[in-house]
Each structure stands twice: as C-alpha cells, then as structure tokens.
Amino acid sequence: MFALHCAPELDNFDTSEIIWACKSAIETSPDDxxxxxxxxxAYHMRFSQTRDLSDLDRAISAGHLGLKQTPRSRQRTRSRACLITEMLNARFEATACPHDLENAIAAQQGTRALKILPEGHPALPILFNSLGTWFLEQSRVEEDRANIDAAVLYSYTAMGLAPDGHPALSTxxxxxxxxxxxxxxVTQDPAILPExxxxxxxxxxxxxxxxxxLPAIRFALGVFQENLSLTSGKPFTHSISDAIFHFKAGALCSPGRQIERLEASRAxxxxxxxxxxxxxxxxxxxxVTLELVAGRDRHQQMFRGNYSHLRELSKLPVQAAAAACRMGSPERAIEWLERGRCLVWNHISHLQESLAQTGEHTLSPHNIAQRHTSGFNASKLRFDSFVRKMASLEDGSWDGGAVMLREILPFYGPPAWSTVLENLPEQGPVVVINLYEDRCDALALLAGLNEPLHIPLPCFSVEKAIKYRSELKVQLNLRGLRAKGGEKELGRETTERGAGPYRRKGAESDKNVVRRILRCLWIEVVKPILDVLAISVNPTSGGTLPRVWWCPTGPLSFLPIHAAGIYGSFDCESTHDYVVSSYTPSVTSLIDRMKDISSIDTPRSGLFLTNQPQVPHQVRIPGxxxxxxxxxxKGMKEGIRVHKIEGSEITPTDCLHYMETYSAIHLACHASQNSTVPMKSHFRFHNGSLDLVTIMKRDLKHADLAFLSACETSAGDESLSEEAIHLAAGMLAAGYRRVVATMWVIQDRHAPGVANDFYDYLWRGGDGSASGGRAFDGRASAYALHHAIQxxxxxxxxxxxxxxxxxxYVHFGY
Incomplete structure (x- = not known):
C-alpha cells in the first residue's frame, strides 16, 4: 500500500527499490x-515511468501469481483481478496488438470481481463499461458485427445498473x-442514424x-449528420452545415484530448x-488541424511507435497547402507544410534547438547529469534509456518520451515563420513543390522576398508522378539497381553496393524510358520553375552556377528532379546545366543547418575514411x-588531416570515436534503411553495424560533411513520402551540415572516380579559389559533387x- 499512496512522488529509482524489496520478501515468504x-x-508503476514493455509483462505475470494465491473469500480479490485487466488493457494501448485486447476482454469476462460483487455494487457499472469499451476497440480491429453488438449490450447493462448521477451513465x-x-x-445502414x-x-x-x-461526442454527431446528408441524396442540406458545426466545435474543445480533437479537426x-x-x-x-498535428501531445502519440498515425496524417499538410495555393495564400502553404511534414526529424531538431537555448549543445548523459546536480529538473531523464526507446518504436516504448523531455525542455516547438524568412540562403532559392490530387504548385523562397513566389504547375499531376515513379522502378529492377546487391556482368566482376545477390533478368528494358521520364520532368516541372526564377544558361560567362535547394512532396520525392532534362538530341539541356542542385527534407531542416555556421575547431578539422568490402552475408564490394x-x-598529398581504417580492423564503436574527432566522414560500405523504425537504419561493418540512434547519442557538434558511399541512402518509404525516412535525413538530424547520398544502387566501378573527383574539387578549390590545402571545409560540397558528376x-x-x-548521387543540406 506504500506504493499506492506514494506513487505520484516516486521516480524510477524509488520504484526499482520497491521491486527489489518485494523480490526479497517473496524469497523469504513465497506463499504470501x-x-x-x-x-x-510496482512493475506496473515502473512501466508507467519507463514505457518498457518487459516491465509490464513482469507486472502481469506477478499479478496472475498473486491472484492465484489469493483466497476466494478475501475482499481484495476483486481489486487484484481488476488490476490485472488494467495491465492487460495498458499492454493493448501500448502495442495495438489484437491479441492483447482479446486477453484483456477474456480476463475481464472471467474475473472473479464480476462473480463475487453483490448486486448494486457501485463498481459493477464501471466493469461493464470497460467490457463495452474493449469490445468497441475490438470492433475497430476486426470490423465484426458481433463485437459491436457486444459493446452496445455491455454499455446498456452498465447504464441500467448505474444510479442517477453515476459517471457510468455518461461513459x-x-x-x-x-x-x-x-x-x-460496417453496415452503412441509414436506419441506424436516427437512433x-x-x-x-x-x-x-x-x-x-x-x-x-466533448471532442469525441461532437465528432460522432458530425459523422452522423454528414452520413444522414449523404444517404438522403441531398449533399448540401442543413445536415452538412450541422456536421461542419459539430466537427468544428469538437476541434476547438480546449479541454479535450488532443488525439480526439485532431480527429474532429481533420473531418x-x-x-x-x-x-x-x-x-x-x-x-x-x-x-487548427496542422497546429494539432504539430502539437506536443501529437508528438507523444507519434512516439508510441504506431506509424499508422503518420501514414494517416501524411496527406494533410499537402492537402492544406493545395487549398492555400488555390486561395492565393502561398506563405500559409509553406507554413503548413513545415508544421505537418518530417515530424520525426523536426521533433529531434526542435529538441536540439531547445537544448541550445538552455546553454547545452548536445543531449548527452554528461549534460543531463550536470543540469541535475545544478538544480535543473532532469531527475527523471536517463538519456541512454530515452534514446533506446527512440530506437524501439515498434514496441511502443516511446510513449511518454516527449512528456519526460518537456520536463527539462519546456520551449521546444516549430520555428516561427519570420525566422524562416530571415534565414534563407543567399546563394539561391529554396523551391518547395507541393503535389496533391487536384493541383501542383512550386513555392520558391528567395532571400529578400517577404513571401514565397507562387509558380503553378498545371501540366504536372499526382497521376503523372506515380506513373513516372513506377516506370523508373521497373527500369531499376531490370538493371539490378534496387538494393538487391551485386550485379555480375558477363566476363567481368562488377558488384553494386546493395544488400543481397541479384541476377540479371533476361528481358530487355525499354532503352528510352528513363530519358522520356527526365524529359517530362524537365518540361512539366523544372523548366517552368527556372523560367519564372529567370535562371538561364550563359555558357560564355564562366561564372558560378546558382544553387537551388529542392524540397519535393509526395511521389515527386522519389523522382530525380536534379537530373531532369532532354538527353540524346541536338537540343540537349538539363537541370545540371542551369543550377547546382541540393535537396532538403524541409525548409526548417535547411535553416537549422545554416544557423550552425560556427567554424570547425582546427584540431577536429579533417576526414575519416573507412571501407567495408567483405561484410559477412553481404556481396563483396572491392571497389x-x-x-x-x-x-x-590525395588527402595526404594535399596536407589534409586524414585517417583511414579498413575492413575488420575497425568496430562500430571505433567509428563513433572518429566521428567525434573528425569533422567529416566517408563511409564506403553497405547500408540498410529501416522505414518502420528509422532510428535503426544502419551502416554495416565487418564487426557489427552502426545505427542512427547510436550516432545521435554522441557529441557531434563539430560534424560538417558525411559522404555516404553506399546504396539508397536517400531513398525513402513510399507510404511515408512526407517524412523523409532515409539515412541522409537522419545524418542531417544527427548534426551533419551536408550529406552526399544516393537514390539507388551505385555502381562499384564508378564510385571511386566520383569520390576522387569530389575531393579533388573540394581540396584544390575547383571553382578557382584554393582551399588552402590544410583545413577541411565542406561548404563547397554541393559544387564538388556537381563537378564530380560532370x-x-x-x-x-x-x-x-x-x-x-x-x-x-545527390547532395543534402547546406
């Protein structure tokens, strides 16, 4: 009972002490x-603090053993039985696993509490309502009419047992x-609607x-009114107005739960x-909807690990931006895209910015402990545990992570729109391309302009983007360029930096498909943008090409805008001839990298290289x-501080050390992207793997350039196109200012030449300005990649x- 009375005051350490005391008591009194x-x-309490599912599993196991040993005549039997069902329900809420819900229902139906409670006991309506709630949840999982009927039955039973004023009535x-x-x-039966x-x-x-x-009630009323209008065959009756009224009222209910307000606001x-x-x-x-999406409680829901939330929300920002463009409000379109896209990486970036505002630059155990000893309220945060939870999204262990962080970071959130305008790059525009079902719009942000330049793209559409993406995927598959590993051509050994063996198919691919896709992208997307921006080719000027940062949305994110052009004819021209292209997951991401303009410490300025040519169970990449x-x-010749360790001579832990002591890193290896749990995306070494979550735990405040000479390090998840779930974005979030990455498998025979030309430009000042040959500076990396590709x-x-x-080959960041 001590734990129950003191629960609000207990922290993780106190709860662990109670667990230890209980275990010791059980050893001396096993039958108690x-x-x-x-x-x-106690395990259940610790789960509420750590969200570690293993604690909840131990709680359920211990609870079952305790209930089994409890004599039937004891009054506490029902409270212990109810606690087990509460634990089982907590497990379902954490995992969204139907099996856990079935266990909770079975436990509640079979609990002794329902059998031994006397008629009229005030707990009975609550127990029956719990069963109604769980059957309702199960109906959403299985869409079974029997579950719906059971939910109604148990809820009506609870209401029949509840006296006037009992909370079970409203529940x-x-x-x-x-x-x-x-x-x-499920039934689409209009006869249900009046009742x-x-x-x-x-x-x-x-x-x-x-x-x-209130938000849930208002949402339900709106749904019924909307469907009443639809089934009546008169879509513009007062029922539609009533539906909008209730949805709006639910969205604006400030005391309401965030997730239910968001549901009403979306509708x-x-x-x-x-x-x-x-x-x-x-x-x-x-x-209102985008504000709720970007809100604090929305982050908490997101970190429960169910990425279906992100998939459901992914179209909202682009739909909102399309509506804003339709109504002539491009600045609002940009603001909404920044609020609602790239939630995973923006959340991390906002945390880092808040840490900087507290005087800290990294989220490290040392800094957390330092603030704790100086009186800062960080007693409940253990960074290693928190980052481990970030990497365990699929088991629900991020739940509560945002709450814990808000205890020490009270002011993280999306940047103000004015901040974005004040920090745009001088070297060229940032071009956001918003693609939704009914329209496509480019929004160009230029330093010195107070609002985005709106460029409608009427010749492009979602249907075309999906078609081009599908056709390109077919060509990549036919040529073995979809991260399926090495390619063996007749008469020579040539391996690609993928993840498994590939055998060339016998079918010949269409020789002109790729050129046709690039031509269409040029005519329908890129050239109209460059024309409005007054960017032209002047081959006699000899001047430096302007930069453009592309920020595409939707299926356009998987198409090579930087390579759009007309090839193989007399009127050959391409994006490459007009601008130096970079990509950014979001405008906010670019601004964050630009704000970090502090010079690299000379002792840390330099390049660390490693190659992993013979990783176990992977194809060889001797290149x-x-x-x-x-x-x-080349680095040694130029006087650059450069160091290399190859193959099995280096471990992932060693690599982390060199990432902290060198401003740039070049990884020539296999890579694996995890679209389900992006923080577990990793680089493969002979002696293990190095994942993003481990990288982000390190102090990389001097990180400058990451050259990821591996496969598909900028290829995202098609079902989460607005989240930029790929290694390149992850390395930007980890602190690197610029990243060279790849959209698909790179060819081992070309990669050494590209990398060699890249560093040759960077170190010799290929634009005519010598780098000095001593300090490593990646600011010209976009131009260096442009030169190497040329x-x-x-x-x-x-x-x-x-x-x-x-x-x-693509460039990300500043």
Whole structure:
C-alpha cells in the first residue's frame, strides 16, 4: 500500500527499490500472496515511468501469481483481478496488438470481481463499461458485427445498473454513441442514424462543458449528420452545415484530448474543403488541424511507435497547402507544410534547438547529469534509456518520451515563420513543390522576398508522378539497381553496393524510358520553375552556377528532379546545366543547418575514411578499397588531416570515436534503411553495424560533411513520402551540415572516380579559389559533387544505362 499512496512522488529509482524489496520478501515468504501482488503493482508503476514493455509483462505475470494465491473469500480479490485487466488493457494501448485486447476482454469476462460483487455494487457499472469499451476497440480491429453488438449490450447493462448521477451513465452513452458510428461504418445502414443521433444528443446534453469527452461526442454527431446528408441524396442540406458545426466545435474543445480533437479537426477541414473550397473557414480548419498535428501531445502519440498515425496524417499538410495555393495564400502553404511534414526529424531538431537555448549543445548523459546536480529538473531523464526507446518504436516504448523531455525542455516547438524568412540562403532559392490530387504548385523562397513566389504547375499531376515513379522502378529492377546487391556482368566482376545477390533478368528494358521520364520532368516541372526564377544558361560567362535547394512532396520525392532534362538530341539541356542542385527534407531542416555556421575547431578539422568490402552475408564490394585508398593518398598529398581504417580492423564503436574527432566522414560500405523504425537504419561493418540512434547519442557538434558511399541512402518509404525516412535525413538530424547520398544502387566501378573527383574539387578549390590545402571545409560540397558528376558524365553517354549511373548521387543540406 506504500506504493499506492506514494506513487505520484516516486521516480524510477524509488520504484526499482520497491521491486527489489518485494523480490526479497517473496524469497523469504513465497506463499504470501500480498508480496507478489505488490510486485506486480510496482512493475506496473515502473512501466508507467519507463514505457518498457518487459516491465509490464513482469507486472502481469506477478499479478496472475498473486491472484492465484489469493483466497476466494478475501475482499481484495476483486481489486487484484481488476488490476490485472488494467495491465492487460495498458499492454493493448501500448502495442495495438489484437491479441492483447482479446486477453484483456477474456480476463475481464472471467474475473472473479464480476462473480463475487453483490448486486448494486457501485463498481459493477464501471466493469461493464470497460467490457463495452474493449469490445468497441475490438470492433475497430476486426470490423465484426458481433463485437459491436457486444459493446452496445455491455454499455446498456452498465447504464441500467448505474444510479442517477453515476459517471457510468455518461461513459455508457459515449460508448454507445461511438459504437453506433462503428456499426454504421460496417453496415452503412441509414436506419441506424436516427437512433445514433438521439443517443449522441442525449449524451451531449448531460456532458459538462469542460469534459474531456466533448471532442469525441461532437465528432460522432458530425459523422452522423454528414452520413444522414449523404444517404438522403441531398449533399448540401442543413445536415452538412450541422456536421461542419459539430466537427468544428469538437476541434476547438480546449479541454479535450488532443488525439480526439485532431480527429474532429481533420473531418472539419476535409468536409469544409470539399463543400466550401474557397471559404475562409476552410483555411481556419486546416490551420487548427496542422497546429494539432504539430502539437506536443501529437508528438507523444507519434512516439508510441504506431506509424499508422503518420501514414494517416501524411496527406494533410499537402492537402492544406493545395487549398492555400488555390486561395492565393502561398506563405500559409509553406507554413503548413513545415508544421505537418518530417515530424520525426523536426521533433529531434526542435529538441536540439531547445537544448541550445538552455546553454547545452548536445543531449548527452554528461549534460543531463550536470543540469541535475545544478538544480535543473532532469531527475527523471536517463538519456541512454530515452534514446533506446527512440530506437524501439515498434514496441511502443516511446510513449511518454516527449512528456519526460518537456520536463527539462519546456520551449521546444516549430520555428516561427519570420525566422524562416530571415534565414534563407543567399546563394539561391529554396523551391518547395507541393503535389496533391487536384493541383501542383512550386513555392520558391528567395532571400529578400517577404513571401514565397507562387509558380503553378498545371501540366504536372499526382497521376503523372506515380506513373513516372513506377516506370523508373521497373527500369531499376531490370538493371539490378534496387538494393538487391551485386550485379555480375558477363566476363567481368562488377558488384553494386546493395544488400543481397541479384541476377540479371533476361528481358530487355525499354532503352528510352528513363530519358522520356527526365524529359517530362524537365518540361512539366523544372523548366517552368527556372523560367519564372529567370535562371538561364550563359555558357560564355564562366561564372558560378546558382544553387537551388529542392524540397519535393509526395511521389515527386522519389523522382530525380536534379537530373531532369532532354538527353540524346541536338537540343540537349538539363537541370545540371542551369543550377547546382541540393535537396532538403524541409525548409526548417535547411535553416537549422545554416544557423550552425560556427567554424570547425582546427584540431577536429579533417576526414575519416573507412571501407567495408567483405561484410559477412553481404556481396563483396572491392571497389570500396580502391575508393578509400585514392582519397587517402590525395588527402595526404594535399596536407589534409586524414585517417583511414579498413575492413575488420575497425568496430562500430571505433567509428563513433572518429566521428567525434573528425569533422567529416566517408563511409564506403553497405547500408540498410529501416522505414518502420528509422532510428535503426544502419551502416554495416565487418564487426557489427552502426545505427542512427547510436550516432545521435554522441557529441557531434563539430560534424560538417558525411559522404555516404553506399546504396539508397536517400531513398525513402513510399507510404511515408512526407517524412523523409532515409539515412541522409537522419545524418542531417544527427548534426551533419551536408550529406552526399544516393537514390539507388551505385555502381562499384564508378564510385571511386566520383569520390576522387569530389575531393579533388573540394581540396584544390575547383571553382578557382584554393582551399588552402590544410583545413577541411565542406561548404563547397554541393559544387564538388556537381563537378564530380560532370566528370562522370563526360566519360559516359546519354543512354538510359549511362544516365542511371550518375543520377543517383545527390547532395543534402547546406
């Protein structure tokens, strides 16, 4: 009972002490049921602090043993039985696993509490409502009519047992209202709607104005009203207005739960956008929705690890931006895209910025402990544990991470729009290309302009982007360039930096598909943008090409905008002839890298190289040895501080040390991207792997350039195109200011030459200004890659095969 009374005051250490005491007591008194039940409660409490599922599993196990040993006549039997069902329900909420929900239902139905509680006991309505809630959840998982009927039955039972004023009345009505909504989604039976509306209105009438349940009630009313309009065959009746009214009211319920307000707000924005596409209220709806998406509690939901939340939300920012462009508000379009896209990396970036505001530059155990000893409230944060949770998204262990961090970082959040405008690069525009179902718009941000330059692209569409992406994937697959590993051509050994063996298919690919895709991208997307920006080719000027930072959305994110052009004809021209291209996951990401303009400490200025040519269970990539040797010899000749360790001579831990002591790193190896858990994306070594979560735990405040000479390090997840789930974005988030990455498999025979030409430009000042030959400076890395690719193009032709050899190389960051 001590734990129950002191729970609000306990921290992780205190709870662990209670667990240790309970275990010791069990060893001396193994038959005492009280100690096992208390042990289960203590593990449950620690789970609420750490979100470590192993603690919850131990809690359930200990609770079952304690209940088994509890005599049936004891009054505490029912409380212990209810605690087990609460633990099982907590496990379902953490994992979203249907099996956990089934266990919770089975435990509640079979609990002794339901059997031994006397008639009229005030706990019975609560227990029956719990069953109604769980069957409602199960109906959402399985869409089974029997589950819906069971939810209604148990909720009506709870309401029948509840006296006037009992909280089970409103809870039961809420469950019934939501159950009617689920029933309608399954059956589409319009006969349900009048009864559903009646129950919902009754529930609204007895619900207090400050109730947390109001958003859910308003949302249900809106759903019923909208469907009543649709089934009546009169889509513009007063029912639509009523639906919008209830959705809006639910979204604006400030005491409500964030996730339920977001659900109501999404419905408000989408219905208003469909019915009143040019209404100011539609813009208001999207503004509220995107604010909720980017809100603190939204981060907490996201870090529970269920990436379905991100998939459901991924279209919202681009839909909102399309609406803003339609109504002539490009600045609002940019603001909404920045709020709603790249939530994973922006969250990390905001944490780092908040740390900088507290006087710290890295989220490290040393800094956390230092603030704790100086009185800063960081007693509940253990950085190693927190980052481990970041890497365990699939098991739900990020839940509460944002809450813990807010205890020590009270002011993290999206940057102000004015901050973005004040920090745009001088070297060229940032071009955001928003692509949604009904339109495509480019939004160019230029230093000195107070608002984005809006460039409609009427000739491009989502359908075309998906078509081009699909056709390009076919060509990559036919040529073995989709991270399927080494390619063996007849008469020679040539390996590609992928993840497994590949055998060339017998079918011949269309020789002109890639050129046709690039031509279409040039005519429909890139050239119209360059024309409005007044960027032209002047081959006689000899001046430096302007830079452009591309920030595409949707399926356009998987197409090579930097290589768009007309190839193989007399009127040959391409993006490469007009500008030096870089990519950025978001405008915020670029601004963050630009703000970090402090010079690299001379002792840390330099390049560390490693190659991993024979990783176990991976294809051999012997070209990495040549690549690293060429760069190392060139660096030594130029007087650069350069160091290399090859193959099995280095461990991932060693590599981390060199990442801290060298401002630049060149990794010539295999890589693996984890789109489900991006923090577990990693580079493969002979002696293990190096993942992003481990990199981000290190102090990389002097990180400058990362050259990722591996496969598909900038290829994202098609189902999460707005999240930039790839290694290049992860390295930017880890602190590197600029990253060279690849869109697909790079060819081992070309990679050494590209890398050699890249560093030759960087160190010799290929733009005419010598680098000094001593300090390593990656600021010209975009121009260096542009130069290296041009050298490769000079050695190749304009066939599809030749184009696919140089197109994958891309530059990210500043």
């Amino acid at each position: 049921d009280g100690w096992r039940s208390l042990l289960g409660l 039961g009505l809420r469950i019934i209202t939501l159950t009617f909504a689920s029933r309608f989604s 559903a509306l009646a129950a919902s209105r009754k529930l609204l009438g007895i619900t207090a104005g400050e109730s947390l349940n 408000w924005a989408q219905l208003s956008n469909r019915v009143y596409p040019r209404s100011l209220d539609t813009l208001h709806a999207f503004d 990495t040895t040549t690549e690293v040797e060429l760069i190392y010899e 050298r490769l193009r000079d050695r190749l032709g304009n066939s599809d095969c030749d184009l696919l050899a140089w197109i994958p």
